[in-house]
Amino acid sequence: MAAGTGAGTDVGRACDSGEARGDAQALAAALAALLPARFGVAVTAGAMADHRDTLRPEELPAIARAVDRRVHEFSTGRLLARQAMIRLGMPDAPIPRAADRSPVWPAACQGSITHAGGHVLAAVTRRESLCGLGVDLEEAHRVTAELHAKLFTPTERARLLDPAPGATATRRAALLFSAKEAVYKAVHPSVGVFIGFQEVEVAIAGDIDAPAGAFSMRYVGTHAPNRIMETGLGYFCSVDTRYVLTAFVIP
């Protein structure tokens, strides 16, 4: 796969230590490598830190009653998203939060933000480049077996999870979950309705344990506009076996 428009951790101040900067660089590079260059996506990543002083007035209501950890993840995401906009040659405009918690991107661009394990990633592209973009980072160990019945359809559990106990099943579960979250971020801003975990089915192309791969989505719910996800393209990779990273684009 061709690399995306670029990856970076030029959030210097978002990376507190050399180790954190190395992790962020690896995550940014992995995400940029997943996204085909034709979609023109700029990727930035950094360690979660306190960047509340960089927030714009329009963004402050989103953290008015937030605890410090939430202020850190929100402010790091906004800082990284603005740096991605700059990389695309766009003004670094405010990104308020909508009532449904989605970021309100400036008219000229769209993007997606994710946080996990103290890391934050932002992906931004020009509005005309895609109909939807979602990215998601998950820590591989977090999607435990008790959650499977809620998060996965019977078909997903039978095909992708049940025959593989242990660490492999855990990573597969994290991948399926992350894919659904990335899809939600790509579809929800345009369709505008909540999409339940049982309304979608992930189909993995190729070996689920390969270092990088692709997935597609089937919509099995009843709200027809959500079928737009069936035209989308999903990409995944593992980073250090600790993280699963997914991206979903609707061309």
Ligand SMILES: CC(C)(COP(=O)(O)OP(=O)(O)OC[C@H]1O[C@@H](n2cnc3c(N)ncnc32)[C@H](O)[C@@H]1OP(=O)(O)O)[C@@H](O)C(=O)NCCC(=O)NCCS
């Ligand atoms: C919105 C959601 C997908 C976020 O995923 P998450 O793993 O909890 O958290 P992440 O750190 O990866 O992503 C959080 C970011 O998602 C973005 N986000 C939140 N709501 C969003 C929405 N409705 N549309 C697009 N992006 C959204 C925000 O940028 C948020 O970060 P911010 O508040 O700092 O700006 C998740 O909380 C959710 O509500 N899931 C339920 C619906 C779902 O996933 N269905 C699956 C079937 S499609």
